[in-house]
Amino acid sequence: MELGDIDLNLLLLFHRLMRERRVASVAEQMNMSQPGVSNALAKLRRLLGDPLFVRGPGGVVPTPFALRLADPVAQALATLHGALNPVTGFDPLRATRTITIGMTDIGEVVFLPDLLERLSRVAPGVALNTVRNTGVNLSDEMADGRVDLAIGLLPQLKGGFYQRRLFDQRYVCLFRRGHPLESAPLTLAAWREAEHLVVVSAGTGHGQVDEWLKRRGVKRQVRLTVPHFMSVGYILERTDLIATVPERLALQLAKPFSLSLSALPMKLPAAPIHLLWHARVQHDEGNRWLRELVIELFADGGGRTARSSPLPTRAR
Known part of the structure; x- marks a missing residue:
């Protein structure tokens, strides 16, 4: 297919249907009637030889072909939008x-x-x-x-x-100053025997580290599990728990919460x-x-x- 065979408005309609998944929403955004959107979609289907969208709960569901097409179309439209709407003369001192x-x-x-x-x-x-x-x-x-x-x-x-x-995010062990582990290099046996504070953060680099430990059978005594890092400094400051955390976070928490950090007794993968x-x-x-x-x-x-x-x- 040549670019001259397709109307840019059809690609814009496709992009918005991918985002909204509802014909009524796209019709309102593009100032069209719902039958008008349906007719345009029918034309695009004939041009591309694929249904593109089928009915689903509460709207439409893209076909596998539509899913493969979605990112290239979005990128092409974004590039064209940026070219037609250039922003010049940015002055940070005057910007609001x-x-x-x-x-x-x-x-x-x-x-x-x-x-x-x-x-x-x-x-x-x-x-x-x-x-x-x-x-x-x-x-x-x-x-x-x-x-x-x-x-x-x-x-x-x-x-x-x-x-x-x-940068590549490295990991360290963090605990309160005066902790029994502070007086000597941290061994794997001591790390395993200590009680751990673990942050469960699926979908982040830290979550991948936890999966790495599980796959290799590296076990630890988990005393407390929390869903975020905001409480880590407060908890470690007042307990004998230890935590495996990103090095840059440890450096930020060490001074205000009187914490010490130590190299881990195993080499964990760094998160880019x-x-x-x-x-x-x-x-x-x-x-x-x-x-x-x-x-x-x-x-x-x-x-x-x-x-x-x-x-x-x-x-x-």
Whole structure:
């Protein structure tokens, strides 16, 4: 099929149906009648030789072919939108905007203090908003422009996104100062015999570390399990529990909570932490400025050799 054989509006309709999954919602967004949307979809079906969507509970469900087509179409539309709506002359000192970044609770502890301190000096009119990487459909939120950047280990973001590796997240053992384990190098036997605080964080790099320990039969005495990292410092400060946590988080918690950290007695896989953004903002000057600031502050090497790469397209 040649590009001249297809109407751009049909691809826009397809993209919105992929996002909304309801004909009525798409009809309202595109100022069309529902029969008009159905007729346009029928034309697209004939052109592509596939049903694309079938009826499902509460709306329509995409076919496997539609799922394979979704990311390339979204990326192409985002690129075209960016080319037709260029933003020029971004001045951080005069900018007044709110930037939304997807990150975990660890990310808020590790990144926000330095980032806010720098923004207060170089971009005083820029406000920040954060959302949990696991709390929203990050791919759709970024494709629609509601989330500007994301930081973390995010394998769900593939086609239509760019990435820049910031650093590899290593893990350490964290416990209170004066803990019996503080006086000697930590052995595997001592680590296993200690009582552990474990954070269950599925879908994050830390969750993958827990799976790695389970697959290799590395057992520990779990005394307490919590769903986030926000309480870790408070609990370790007042108990003899120990926790295996990301090194950069441990360094942030050590001083305010009087904690010590030690190298682990086994080598855990490091989690690659990336900065990610959608193709629709690849050429947005404000977004580019913020990306460069994040790279300068947090990337190993300070970003001097930064190289951003588009992620491969995949079927959802």
